[in-house]
Amino acid sequence: MSIAALSYWQSGKRQPERTDSLTALGELETILKLPAGSLLALLPPPRPRGKQAAAVQPVTETVRFERDTLLSLLAALGAPEALDQEQQLTLVGLHDRCQLGADGGQRSITTRAVFEARTDGQDRWLLIYNSDDPSAGPPELTTVRNCHLGRHQVDTANGLMVAELMFDQPIRRGETYLIEYELENAGPPYPTCNRTHWREFRRPIREYLLEIHFNSATVPGRCQQFARPAGQKHPRMRNLTLDACRSVHAVAIDFGPGLFGIEWE
Structure with missing residues (x-):
């Protein structure tokens, strides 16, 4: 060197x-x-080069939470352009497993994500987490497989957390990479989640699987999946049936941008 x-x-x-x-x-x-x-x-994340550098276009789709608040947090993290720059990782598949406590609050979320690199040297993914109950404090973030925690920032007043999940090794263009991490809340009592769990996708995703596991004390009377593509005011709803393990799941194929999740009564 x-x-x-x-x-x-x-x-x-x-x-x-x-x-x-x-x-x-x-x-x-x-x-x-x-x-x-x-x-x-x-x-910082690898910079686009050549044609890809010229092709970067800002993403104008709004986020569910306050954009200015998130931008301030990203600036404190050292990645002020992360929200609008073109992503060099394609999110191929995502699997969320949400576990509820006996009080109906959100106990934990375990996530597996699979990415495909669009350029060489990709080595991280930026996680943005928004809590429905900021007063409960931020969850504990634990990396489970193939990644470790990098820079991170928390806005306790607004229930926002941003964190870089660093890959154990950089990946080249066309390669795929799988990571797993967990967000665990302190409790009981566990943070209220307004009887819903959702993801906002600002870019298309090929497959998203969402599981909700209920405690025996909080079995719901009704569950529905909802999908609201960007630009639409009203979501598409679909009834879900509880299985023998007191769980429901919903799958989105080639979805986004937009909101997708499960709600229950």
């Missing part, structure tokens, strides 16, 4: 992005006796 390359990295004029540079960064961590991934976690 050249002295010039190190100088560019230190000054911020350039950043390690190519596979050999990221490998060198890992060797530096070993030489400097730093925890694995500690230098990698300091890097």
